[in-house]
Amino acid sequence: MGWIMDLARWGTAQRRLCSLRQEQRNPSTPVGGCRYDSSLRLLTKFLNLLKGAPGGIVDLNNAAETLELITAEMLITAVQKRRIYDITNVLEGIGLIEKKLKNNIRWKGVDDSRPGEVSDDMSILQMGRVGEKLDIDFVISTGDNFYKNGLKGVHDQAFKESFMDIYTAQSLQKPWYSAILFSVLGNHDYRGNALAQLSPVLRKIDDRFICMRSFIVNASITEKQLVDFFFVDTTPFQLEYWTHPGKHRYDWRGVAPRGKYIANYLKDMDVAMKRSTARWKIVVGHHTMRSVSEHGDTEELLELLLSVLKDNDVDFYINGHDHYLEHISSRDSPLQYFTSGGGSKAWRGVFHPNKDKLRFFYNGQGFMSLQLNQDQAHFIFYDVFGNILYRWSSRHPQSSTYLDEE
Known part of the structure; x- marks a missing residue:
């Protein structure tokens, strides 16, 4: 069982989608040129x-x-x-x-201290190759699905140009999970028409794109519940988006008022996690919780969300937002933090250590895969050329043999 971020997979497991909304769409076929x-x-x-x-x-x-x-x-x-x-x-x-x-x-025009960025096409093509090799079942975007200002509406050409015409590899013709509440919609998506990404119209256009207000994705092997993915809408937690938006406009329809929304959300998440019988619990959000790069730690998430994750024995928190690849281990719990935000822009050149244990940091573009079974989780980070940068494996705490190795 495995998955890829900005790619994801989960083997032959059956899945059940629990949501407030559901929608569907059709993949496009690339065409050649002269x-x-x-x-x-x-x-x-x-x-x-x-x-x-x-x-x-x-x-x-x-x-x-x-x-x-x-x-x-x-x-x-x-x-x-x-x-x-x-x-x-x-x-x-x-x-x-x-x-x-x-x-x-x-x-000759490159500044060696800031190498620049490779076209998105490079990462996407390598995602396709890795997706084929792992036989992926689904794909997860960690947010900012339509950079820089989201969608203007359901008929925005950006949906075709930034999604349908880009992810054309056969191995990527799988469901994509990008949600807005309980989700991984990014702050840049909120700068556009956030409700457009919730619309069933988009899934009628391309049924891989799954965008909802709130959902949990879970998988089972035989009769055993293997994993629950809890998608977190982290953008409303960030107070500065509400109080100091600058020149940007955020679409808070269905979210405001912030305090009530967050209080209800945290309560619902805690209940859902306590009901979970899954072997693994994984939370996916857009914003960093722990980070050593440009955006750093997100204080609102540490203050409001982290205790819920620790109290419910969440194994991994996976995010985007910072444009690089990273693995950090908590020093006071088994929780692991993974950042997969280097699918497009990268090379920010910012590094600020925090108090947790930094295991891996790559200041460049790439993506991440995860393979799961009952006893073991296996993460791999890849660069834009598909080369393996870092591997990390861990056995489940309840397994007979504990494993934590790079």
Whole structure:
């Protein structure tokens, strides 16, 4: 059993969705382009790959393999290594790159201290490859589904451009869970029409996209309840969004007044967790609870939500918000914090240690997978090229043999 964030999976387990609302939609099929479109796409992808590489340095053999994957996914003619060398010769001739070693080139415009960002397409293609390898069952977005200002409405073209036309790999044609209350809708989603992402219209357009006010996803193996995922709507907890929104407008319909909403929410979550008989309990939210990067710890979540998680023996809290990959272990409980927020923008270059134990930190783009069975949880972080950056496994506290290893 496993799942991926900005990807997720859970094996052959049956699932039951408990929600206040449910909706449904249809995946799109990518189409190819003409020869000129293909060449332009290849050049664009190669430049994104080059400009986003650490230090601006790219191995041409790896680049050829990555770009062959891109064209295959887009149903365009396969890339030959010769075409990559043709591109590099032109770029070198106009002074944009320099050769470092036999097969290594460097983008001359890159500041080594801030490597830049790779196009989203790179991460998404690697998500597709990992999703196929793990045979994923579902995908979870940790928020900010439509960056930077959410959707304007149910017919906003951003839904097609930022979701349907992007996640086209066959392995990603699985349910996506993005909720707004009990959920992982991000603060940037709230800056648009938040209710649009709840609308059943979107699921009629593409039935992978599941967005509701409140839900729990659970899975069972045979007769045993394996895992409950509790989706938390963390944006209303952040007081500054209410009191100091600046130039931004937040859609608080169905949420305001804040105090009453949060009080009811915490009560309902505590009841739901106490009723859970699942072997594993996992909470998914957008905002960080513990973080060593730009946004840091979210004080409102530590003050209001953390005690509920600890009192109910939650195993993992998984979030986005900070644009990097991270694993932190609590020093006073078994709770583990995982950040998977590097699907798009990254390389913020901010690091502020906190009092808990930092196990892994990657200041770059990538995604995360989780595989579960009755006794063990196995996490993997991947970079934008699909390389494994970090592994961590843990046995369930009630297992006969305890395991906590990297």
